[in-house]
Amino acid sequence: MSIGKIIDGKAFAAGLRERVAEGVAAFVEQAGRKPGLAVVLVGEDPASSVYVRSKGKMTVAVGMDSYEFKRPATIGEEDLLDLIEELNQDERVDGILVQLPLPAHIDEAAVIAAIDPAKDVDGFHVVNAGRLATGQEALVPCTPMGCIMLLKDELGDLSGKEAVVIGRSNIVGKPMAQLLLAENATVTIAHSRTHDLASVVHRADIVVAAVGRAEMIKGEWIKPGATVIDVGINRVADDEDEGKSRIVGDVATAEALAHVRAITPVPGGVGPMTIAVLLRNTLVAAHARAG
Ligand code: GUN
Secondary structure: OOOOOOOOHHHHHHHHHHHHHHHHHHHHHHHHHOOOEEEEOOOOOOHHHHHHHHHHHHHHHHEEEEEEEOOHHHHHHHHHHHHHHHHHHHOOOOEEEEEOOOOOOOOHHHHHHHHHHHHOOOOOOOOOOOOOHOOOOOOOHHHHHHHHHHHHHHOOOOOOEEEEEEOOOOOHHHHHHHHHHHHOOOEEEEEOOOOOOOHHHHHHOEEOOOOOOOOOOOOOOOOOOOOEEEEOEEEEEEOOOOOEEEOOOOOOHHHHHHOEEEEOOOOOOOHHHHHHHHHHHHHHHHHHHHH
């Protein structure tokens, strides 16, 4: 049995950041200022803190200005909305990202709705979601955009291909389906209530797994020759090294390798793409604002 290809998302993301850095240099030349990205972190969730630090470093590395706003988990919703309004008005800021999840006493939807859609580099605002769904120019959520880039790099034209997206979140599943549709794929969205997921997955030329359940998609479910994009990041106990944990995706990768044409690994697949696309979105927003 042949073994599928492992898609190197880390290398693709590094290349994308290089292209963004070239675009940033051209923007600075033209506009006489750097693009700026503001990241808002509420509370001290360790995983979120790691992401935010990494975002800040990569923002500066591509030549943009990075602004970080750390607020305690006890911040009131009004104070957070005031901060966002300040950033909406701040001429130096082209992109605003509020790290999710937010503490339970804050209404996430209200916070996202407060962001100027022109600065919504996460693409979470309903205006951007609506623009994407109706085929208009939009800021597009970073993770699904990264998945599409990897798919097009691997497969070229996605037109007419059978795509199954597993997961229906606003951040990944729904925008992923919209992007695949825009590429003329035939799209199914499966989720936790889907009957006989194995046979739904087995139809697919393209599988995008974004359910958040460790190794739930089994190798034998995959149609021979399919391309699999694994968005899952799940921490599980390491059975070989007691007391340690490791990160796995939503797909049983080792099994799937015998069936796929290509698959993204976890880690090193989709993960690195998210920040690279965020930087790209910030450059896109900066150009749109500069006119
Ligand atoms: N938390 C986990 N992923 C993301 C993301 O892409 N954007 C934001 N704002 N928060 C996140």
